[in-house]
Amino acid sequence: MPRVQEKAKILESHKEAEGTYRLVLYAPKIVPTARPGQFVMVRVASEGADPLLARPFSFHRLHKEDGLCEILLRVVGAGTRLLSQRQPGSSVDVVGPLGRGFTAPTRSDETVVFVAGGIGIAPLRALLDHLLATTHKGHPERLHLYYGARSASELIALHDLKRAGVVSVVSTDDGSAGERGTVLDAVQKRWNASSQMPNRLYACGSLPMQVNLARWVRRRDIWVEMSLESMMACGIGACLGCALPAVDPEDPQAQRYLHVCQDGPVLDPKRIRWDKVQPLIARPLISASL
């Protein structure tokens, strides 16, 4: 699984929802060995050295035969804004595939739950695609997707997944689409009373969602993998910048870190010292005009 750097051509760019864009990239060296849950580092500057660093994005969809991948990005700052404005036909510098992807189920009879908060749908979609084409081919009803956002305008369309037979539950904080409440409310509503737990749960979303979900699954002892985030500079394990506080099983009090780009981004939430996690700084969008 060698990692490579290549100039990927942007074939398409689409606005999928409020502040959310989908780029189709031609990256024939990276895509063939890529797996769901892995990510790429994308340089956002097209000229000069500002912004300097590349930004991490999960594979949203993989089209291996064509050497194509899609990334879904949410505009949160200068880098994502620049990427969202890139014209099809231009190229971006991409390094990948990086990190540890999802561990896929091995049997078709497993009930698999996906919990996506907002842009968290990005990596989960690649895994859904994969399972629909492999283990769960012919058994889409065993794939349950919970997808929530703040408001209807921030949801991307999932018609094709529904058509494929995936059980999809949409929720919004303001009730403007699907059930009112958080994505976790929807998950709990369905499963809290259930005698049968899902076999596996894959999740990606905001930090509060991660923590609440970690708490929920811990009490129920469900097998779970989450795609986590951290500030990154290199994405390849060189800078040690992407540390997350980690549990040391031998010494629970010890100061330990794992590195999201190498040990993750897909991780078992039990390995994280959630009590030591500081949230990433989020700036209101008004900051761009100041």
Added chain:
Amino acid sequence: MPRVQEKAKILESHKEAEGTYRLVLYAPKIVPTARPGQFVMVRVASEGADPLLARPFSFHRLHKEDGLCEILLRVVGAGTRLLSQRQPGSSVDVVGPLGRGFTAPTRSDETVVFVAGGIGIAPLRALLDHLLATTHKGHPERLHLYYGARSASELIALHDLKRAGVVSVVSTDDGSAGERGTVLDAVQKRWNASSQMPNRLYACGSLPMQVNLARWVRRRDIWVEMSLESMMACGIGACLGCALPAVDPEDPQAQRYLHVCQDGPVLDPKRIRWDKVQPLIARPLISASL
């Protein structure tokens, strides 16, 4: 003549010769008061702060009624390369009109010589346009343009000037177009033996051309104005960075400087201490690939 900052829209971009591009800008606040020989500061970065500084470009053509101006630029480094790649429809940050323009002749019977070396044609064209429309309307034969470059591929087309009746003499160092030799050779060939000197001479070109021309006119005592260059940061007289060694008439040995963006760029060469001028650093184009 207030100076303003405005976002100018790039309406057209054309390659005019090897490494030479012409941009048509819509700058309705700047153009109305602009005069030939003046310049604008154009920010080259479209994102981030690298490259940081704006770059100075002379007005190549002014279309006052339409609020349009043209700049002619030669790719010599990162900034000019970025500008040459800008797509029509995008905008650039422009400050102008700046500096002291040419002093136009007042009478139609003056014989006026223009000496343009390479990209030096840029500001002279604006003055030619102006004289053709004002003092020399009906007397284009009193306007003599000497235009030289290293090679034919670097010359921009001047058909319309010739059609308008301007006396045009083209020269190239390698003889691939027009007379073989420097533009100064062509000037001297015509005027050295002449009993009648031109009334005025306007020039713009490389530093060696400037010095040799300064030497030539000094011995002949021709009224002359040259558009000169210097590294600039602000273009508005604030940083004092664009100094050129100047002659202090009261004390020839004194260390004096004038500032190209305020005292120039159009200057009488007699005001310059040519013996103290250091050439601007020129990098081979290969540097961009290293």
Added chain:
Amino acid sequence: MGQSATPHSSAPDLRVSLGPLHLANPVLTASGTFGYGLEFSDFLDLSRLGGIVVKGISLKPRPGNPPPRLAETPCGMLNAIGLENVGVERFLRDKLPPLRQRGAVIIVNILGNTVEEYAELASVLSGVSGIAALEINISCPNVKRGGMAFGTDPHMAAQVVAAVRARTSLPLITKLSPNVTSIAEIARAAHDAGSDILSCINTVSAMAVDPFSRRPKLANIVGGLSGPAIKPIALRCVYETVRAVSCPVIGIGGIQTAMDALEFLVVGASAVQVGTANLVHPRASLHILEGIEKFCRHQGIGAITDYIGTLDTACRFPFADESCSVEPPAREPV
């Protein structure tokens, strides 16, 4: 976080008091990047700014360095202007009156090669009206001490400040250099010697060369780095300075936007100076002022003084109850 804040509709109060110096708002322009102010009157109303620090003035006119005086660097620029200026006499005659007429709050940046030159300048400038404060540029070389900059030695810095202090009752700002092992040490020396206010930073000593011609890009070889590149350095210097002294501090270095200015204010600067940004965007200082106002409205900040120095350095663990409580790990150096 401003989440709980309620946006204000009334104009925020942007007035700041820096010891004896009272300003309508915290946005000033930095010396050497705003000419004598007049160069910018086409672009903005000079009276709207908190103040204008004019190009450094010496007793006698100075021609400055031979060109090239400028070079561009990644997100920054180098200058070696060589303190070119018209001298105090012409400044007072030609520059000050029109600048006053435009209603600008004028701060004069002063420089000299000896302690006496600084003192004499201060005394000349104290005799005229229309000057709000003096800013002492101690990055100049002390010609009597082998050219070592006044600002790199606490004793020399204190000497200059004390000599100026003795000759003027104008509010006194001392402008610190970042090119030192401990800016806190120089800050304390300047403060103790009578400086009412400190400003930091001046440019960072730096250079650039051309690999082809093998020549330095500046005739002076070494120059001063300014612009966005140095902002993180300047911010750290301000952070160290505000913790070292009790007097107000003005933040300078790489400020291009209101967000940049706010970084300095939250760290503890009572005002900021906008430098290189003026060269790139002549209206930058006004944009920054307007951005600060917008920020205050958005964040529900009624007075900018409620914001200044409110940096929150405590670690935040919103899920601290998530497992056994342990001590926060000790901070380690870089």
Added chain:
Amino acid sequence: MGQSATPHSSAPDLRVSLGPLHLANPVLTASGTFGYGLEFSDFLDLSRLGGIVVKGISLKPRPGNPPPRLAETPCGMLNAIGLENVGVERFLRDKLPPLRQRGAVIIVNILGNTVEEYAELASVLSGVSGIAALEINISCPNVKRGGMAFGTDPHMAAQVVAAVRARTSLPLITKLSPNVTSIAEIARAAHDAGSDILSCINTVSAMAVDPFSRRPKLANIVGGLSGPAIKPIALRCVYETVRAVSCPVIGIGGIQTAMDALEFLVVGASAVQVGTANLVHPRASLHILEGIEKFCRHQGIGAITDYIGTLDTACRFPFADESCSVEPPAREPV
């Protein structure tokens, strides 16, 4: 100017000798930005580089600082990794053997909180084969002296170097910090204490904050600035260092392209280290090496040693005969 040069067709000789350290070419990677080297073996052939300086190693493993450890700044980045490393034992067991197998020239960056820790590390590392040199990171805080960095005081720097020198015969590089009033002074102290080579610079002390949350962007508050933003500062430091000492110097700071590397070489660095650029472009070091080779061919430089240190600081007045000859004006400070 290379105008008179005739392009070479044969491969230029890029070998450099830095005192006892002989390298196939002058392009190394900088500590902390190239992991333990192995992280990059997918991207390039490690044996092609002049050398690899691995992440700073301490006697015992160190967990590093709590996150956030990174922040982006204009043309640069801040880090406060906190010297996280696996410790010398695991380094020798897990990292060194595969790295040697790849044919890399390995330089080990060492760090400690006391003089004794440095000395002991040197002695442990001297006992194994496959290490080409040691690089002493003196930017660490001296825990016995109140946390002041070893590298900011000439006496402390000399102590560390002398202690290490006494325990190893490996070529010794001392890595200098730019956060000092006079880098020349520290350079001389390190050289006199037995360092064969000096490298500069380490990161510049800096910080960044978020105006909305009012919090520092790094949990450690202050971090180290690296990347293109600091290149002009690094170049000035190298310029001052090569003039202060007679030993070879390695240039580090903001090198992204061959042009950047050449700036350091022409100023007098015998080799360069590529840092932050590796994080952005994993193949950056190789690109730079290839660019230097291309440059030499283009400029007709047969051996890179003919280029190193050939900075031409004389003023060039090609038209000096153009009028009365006068003295070139004196250089004035910025």
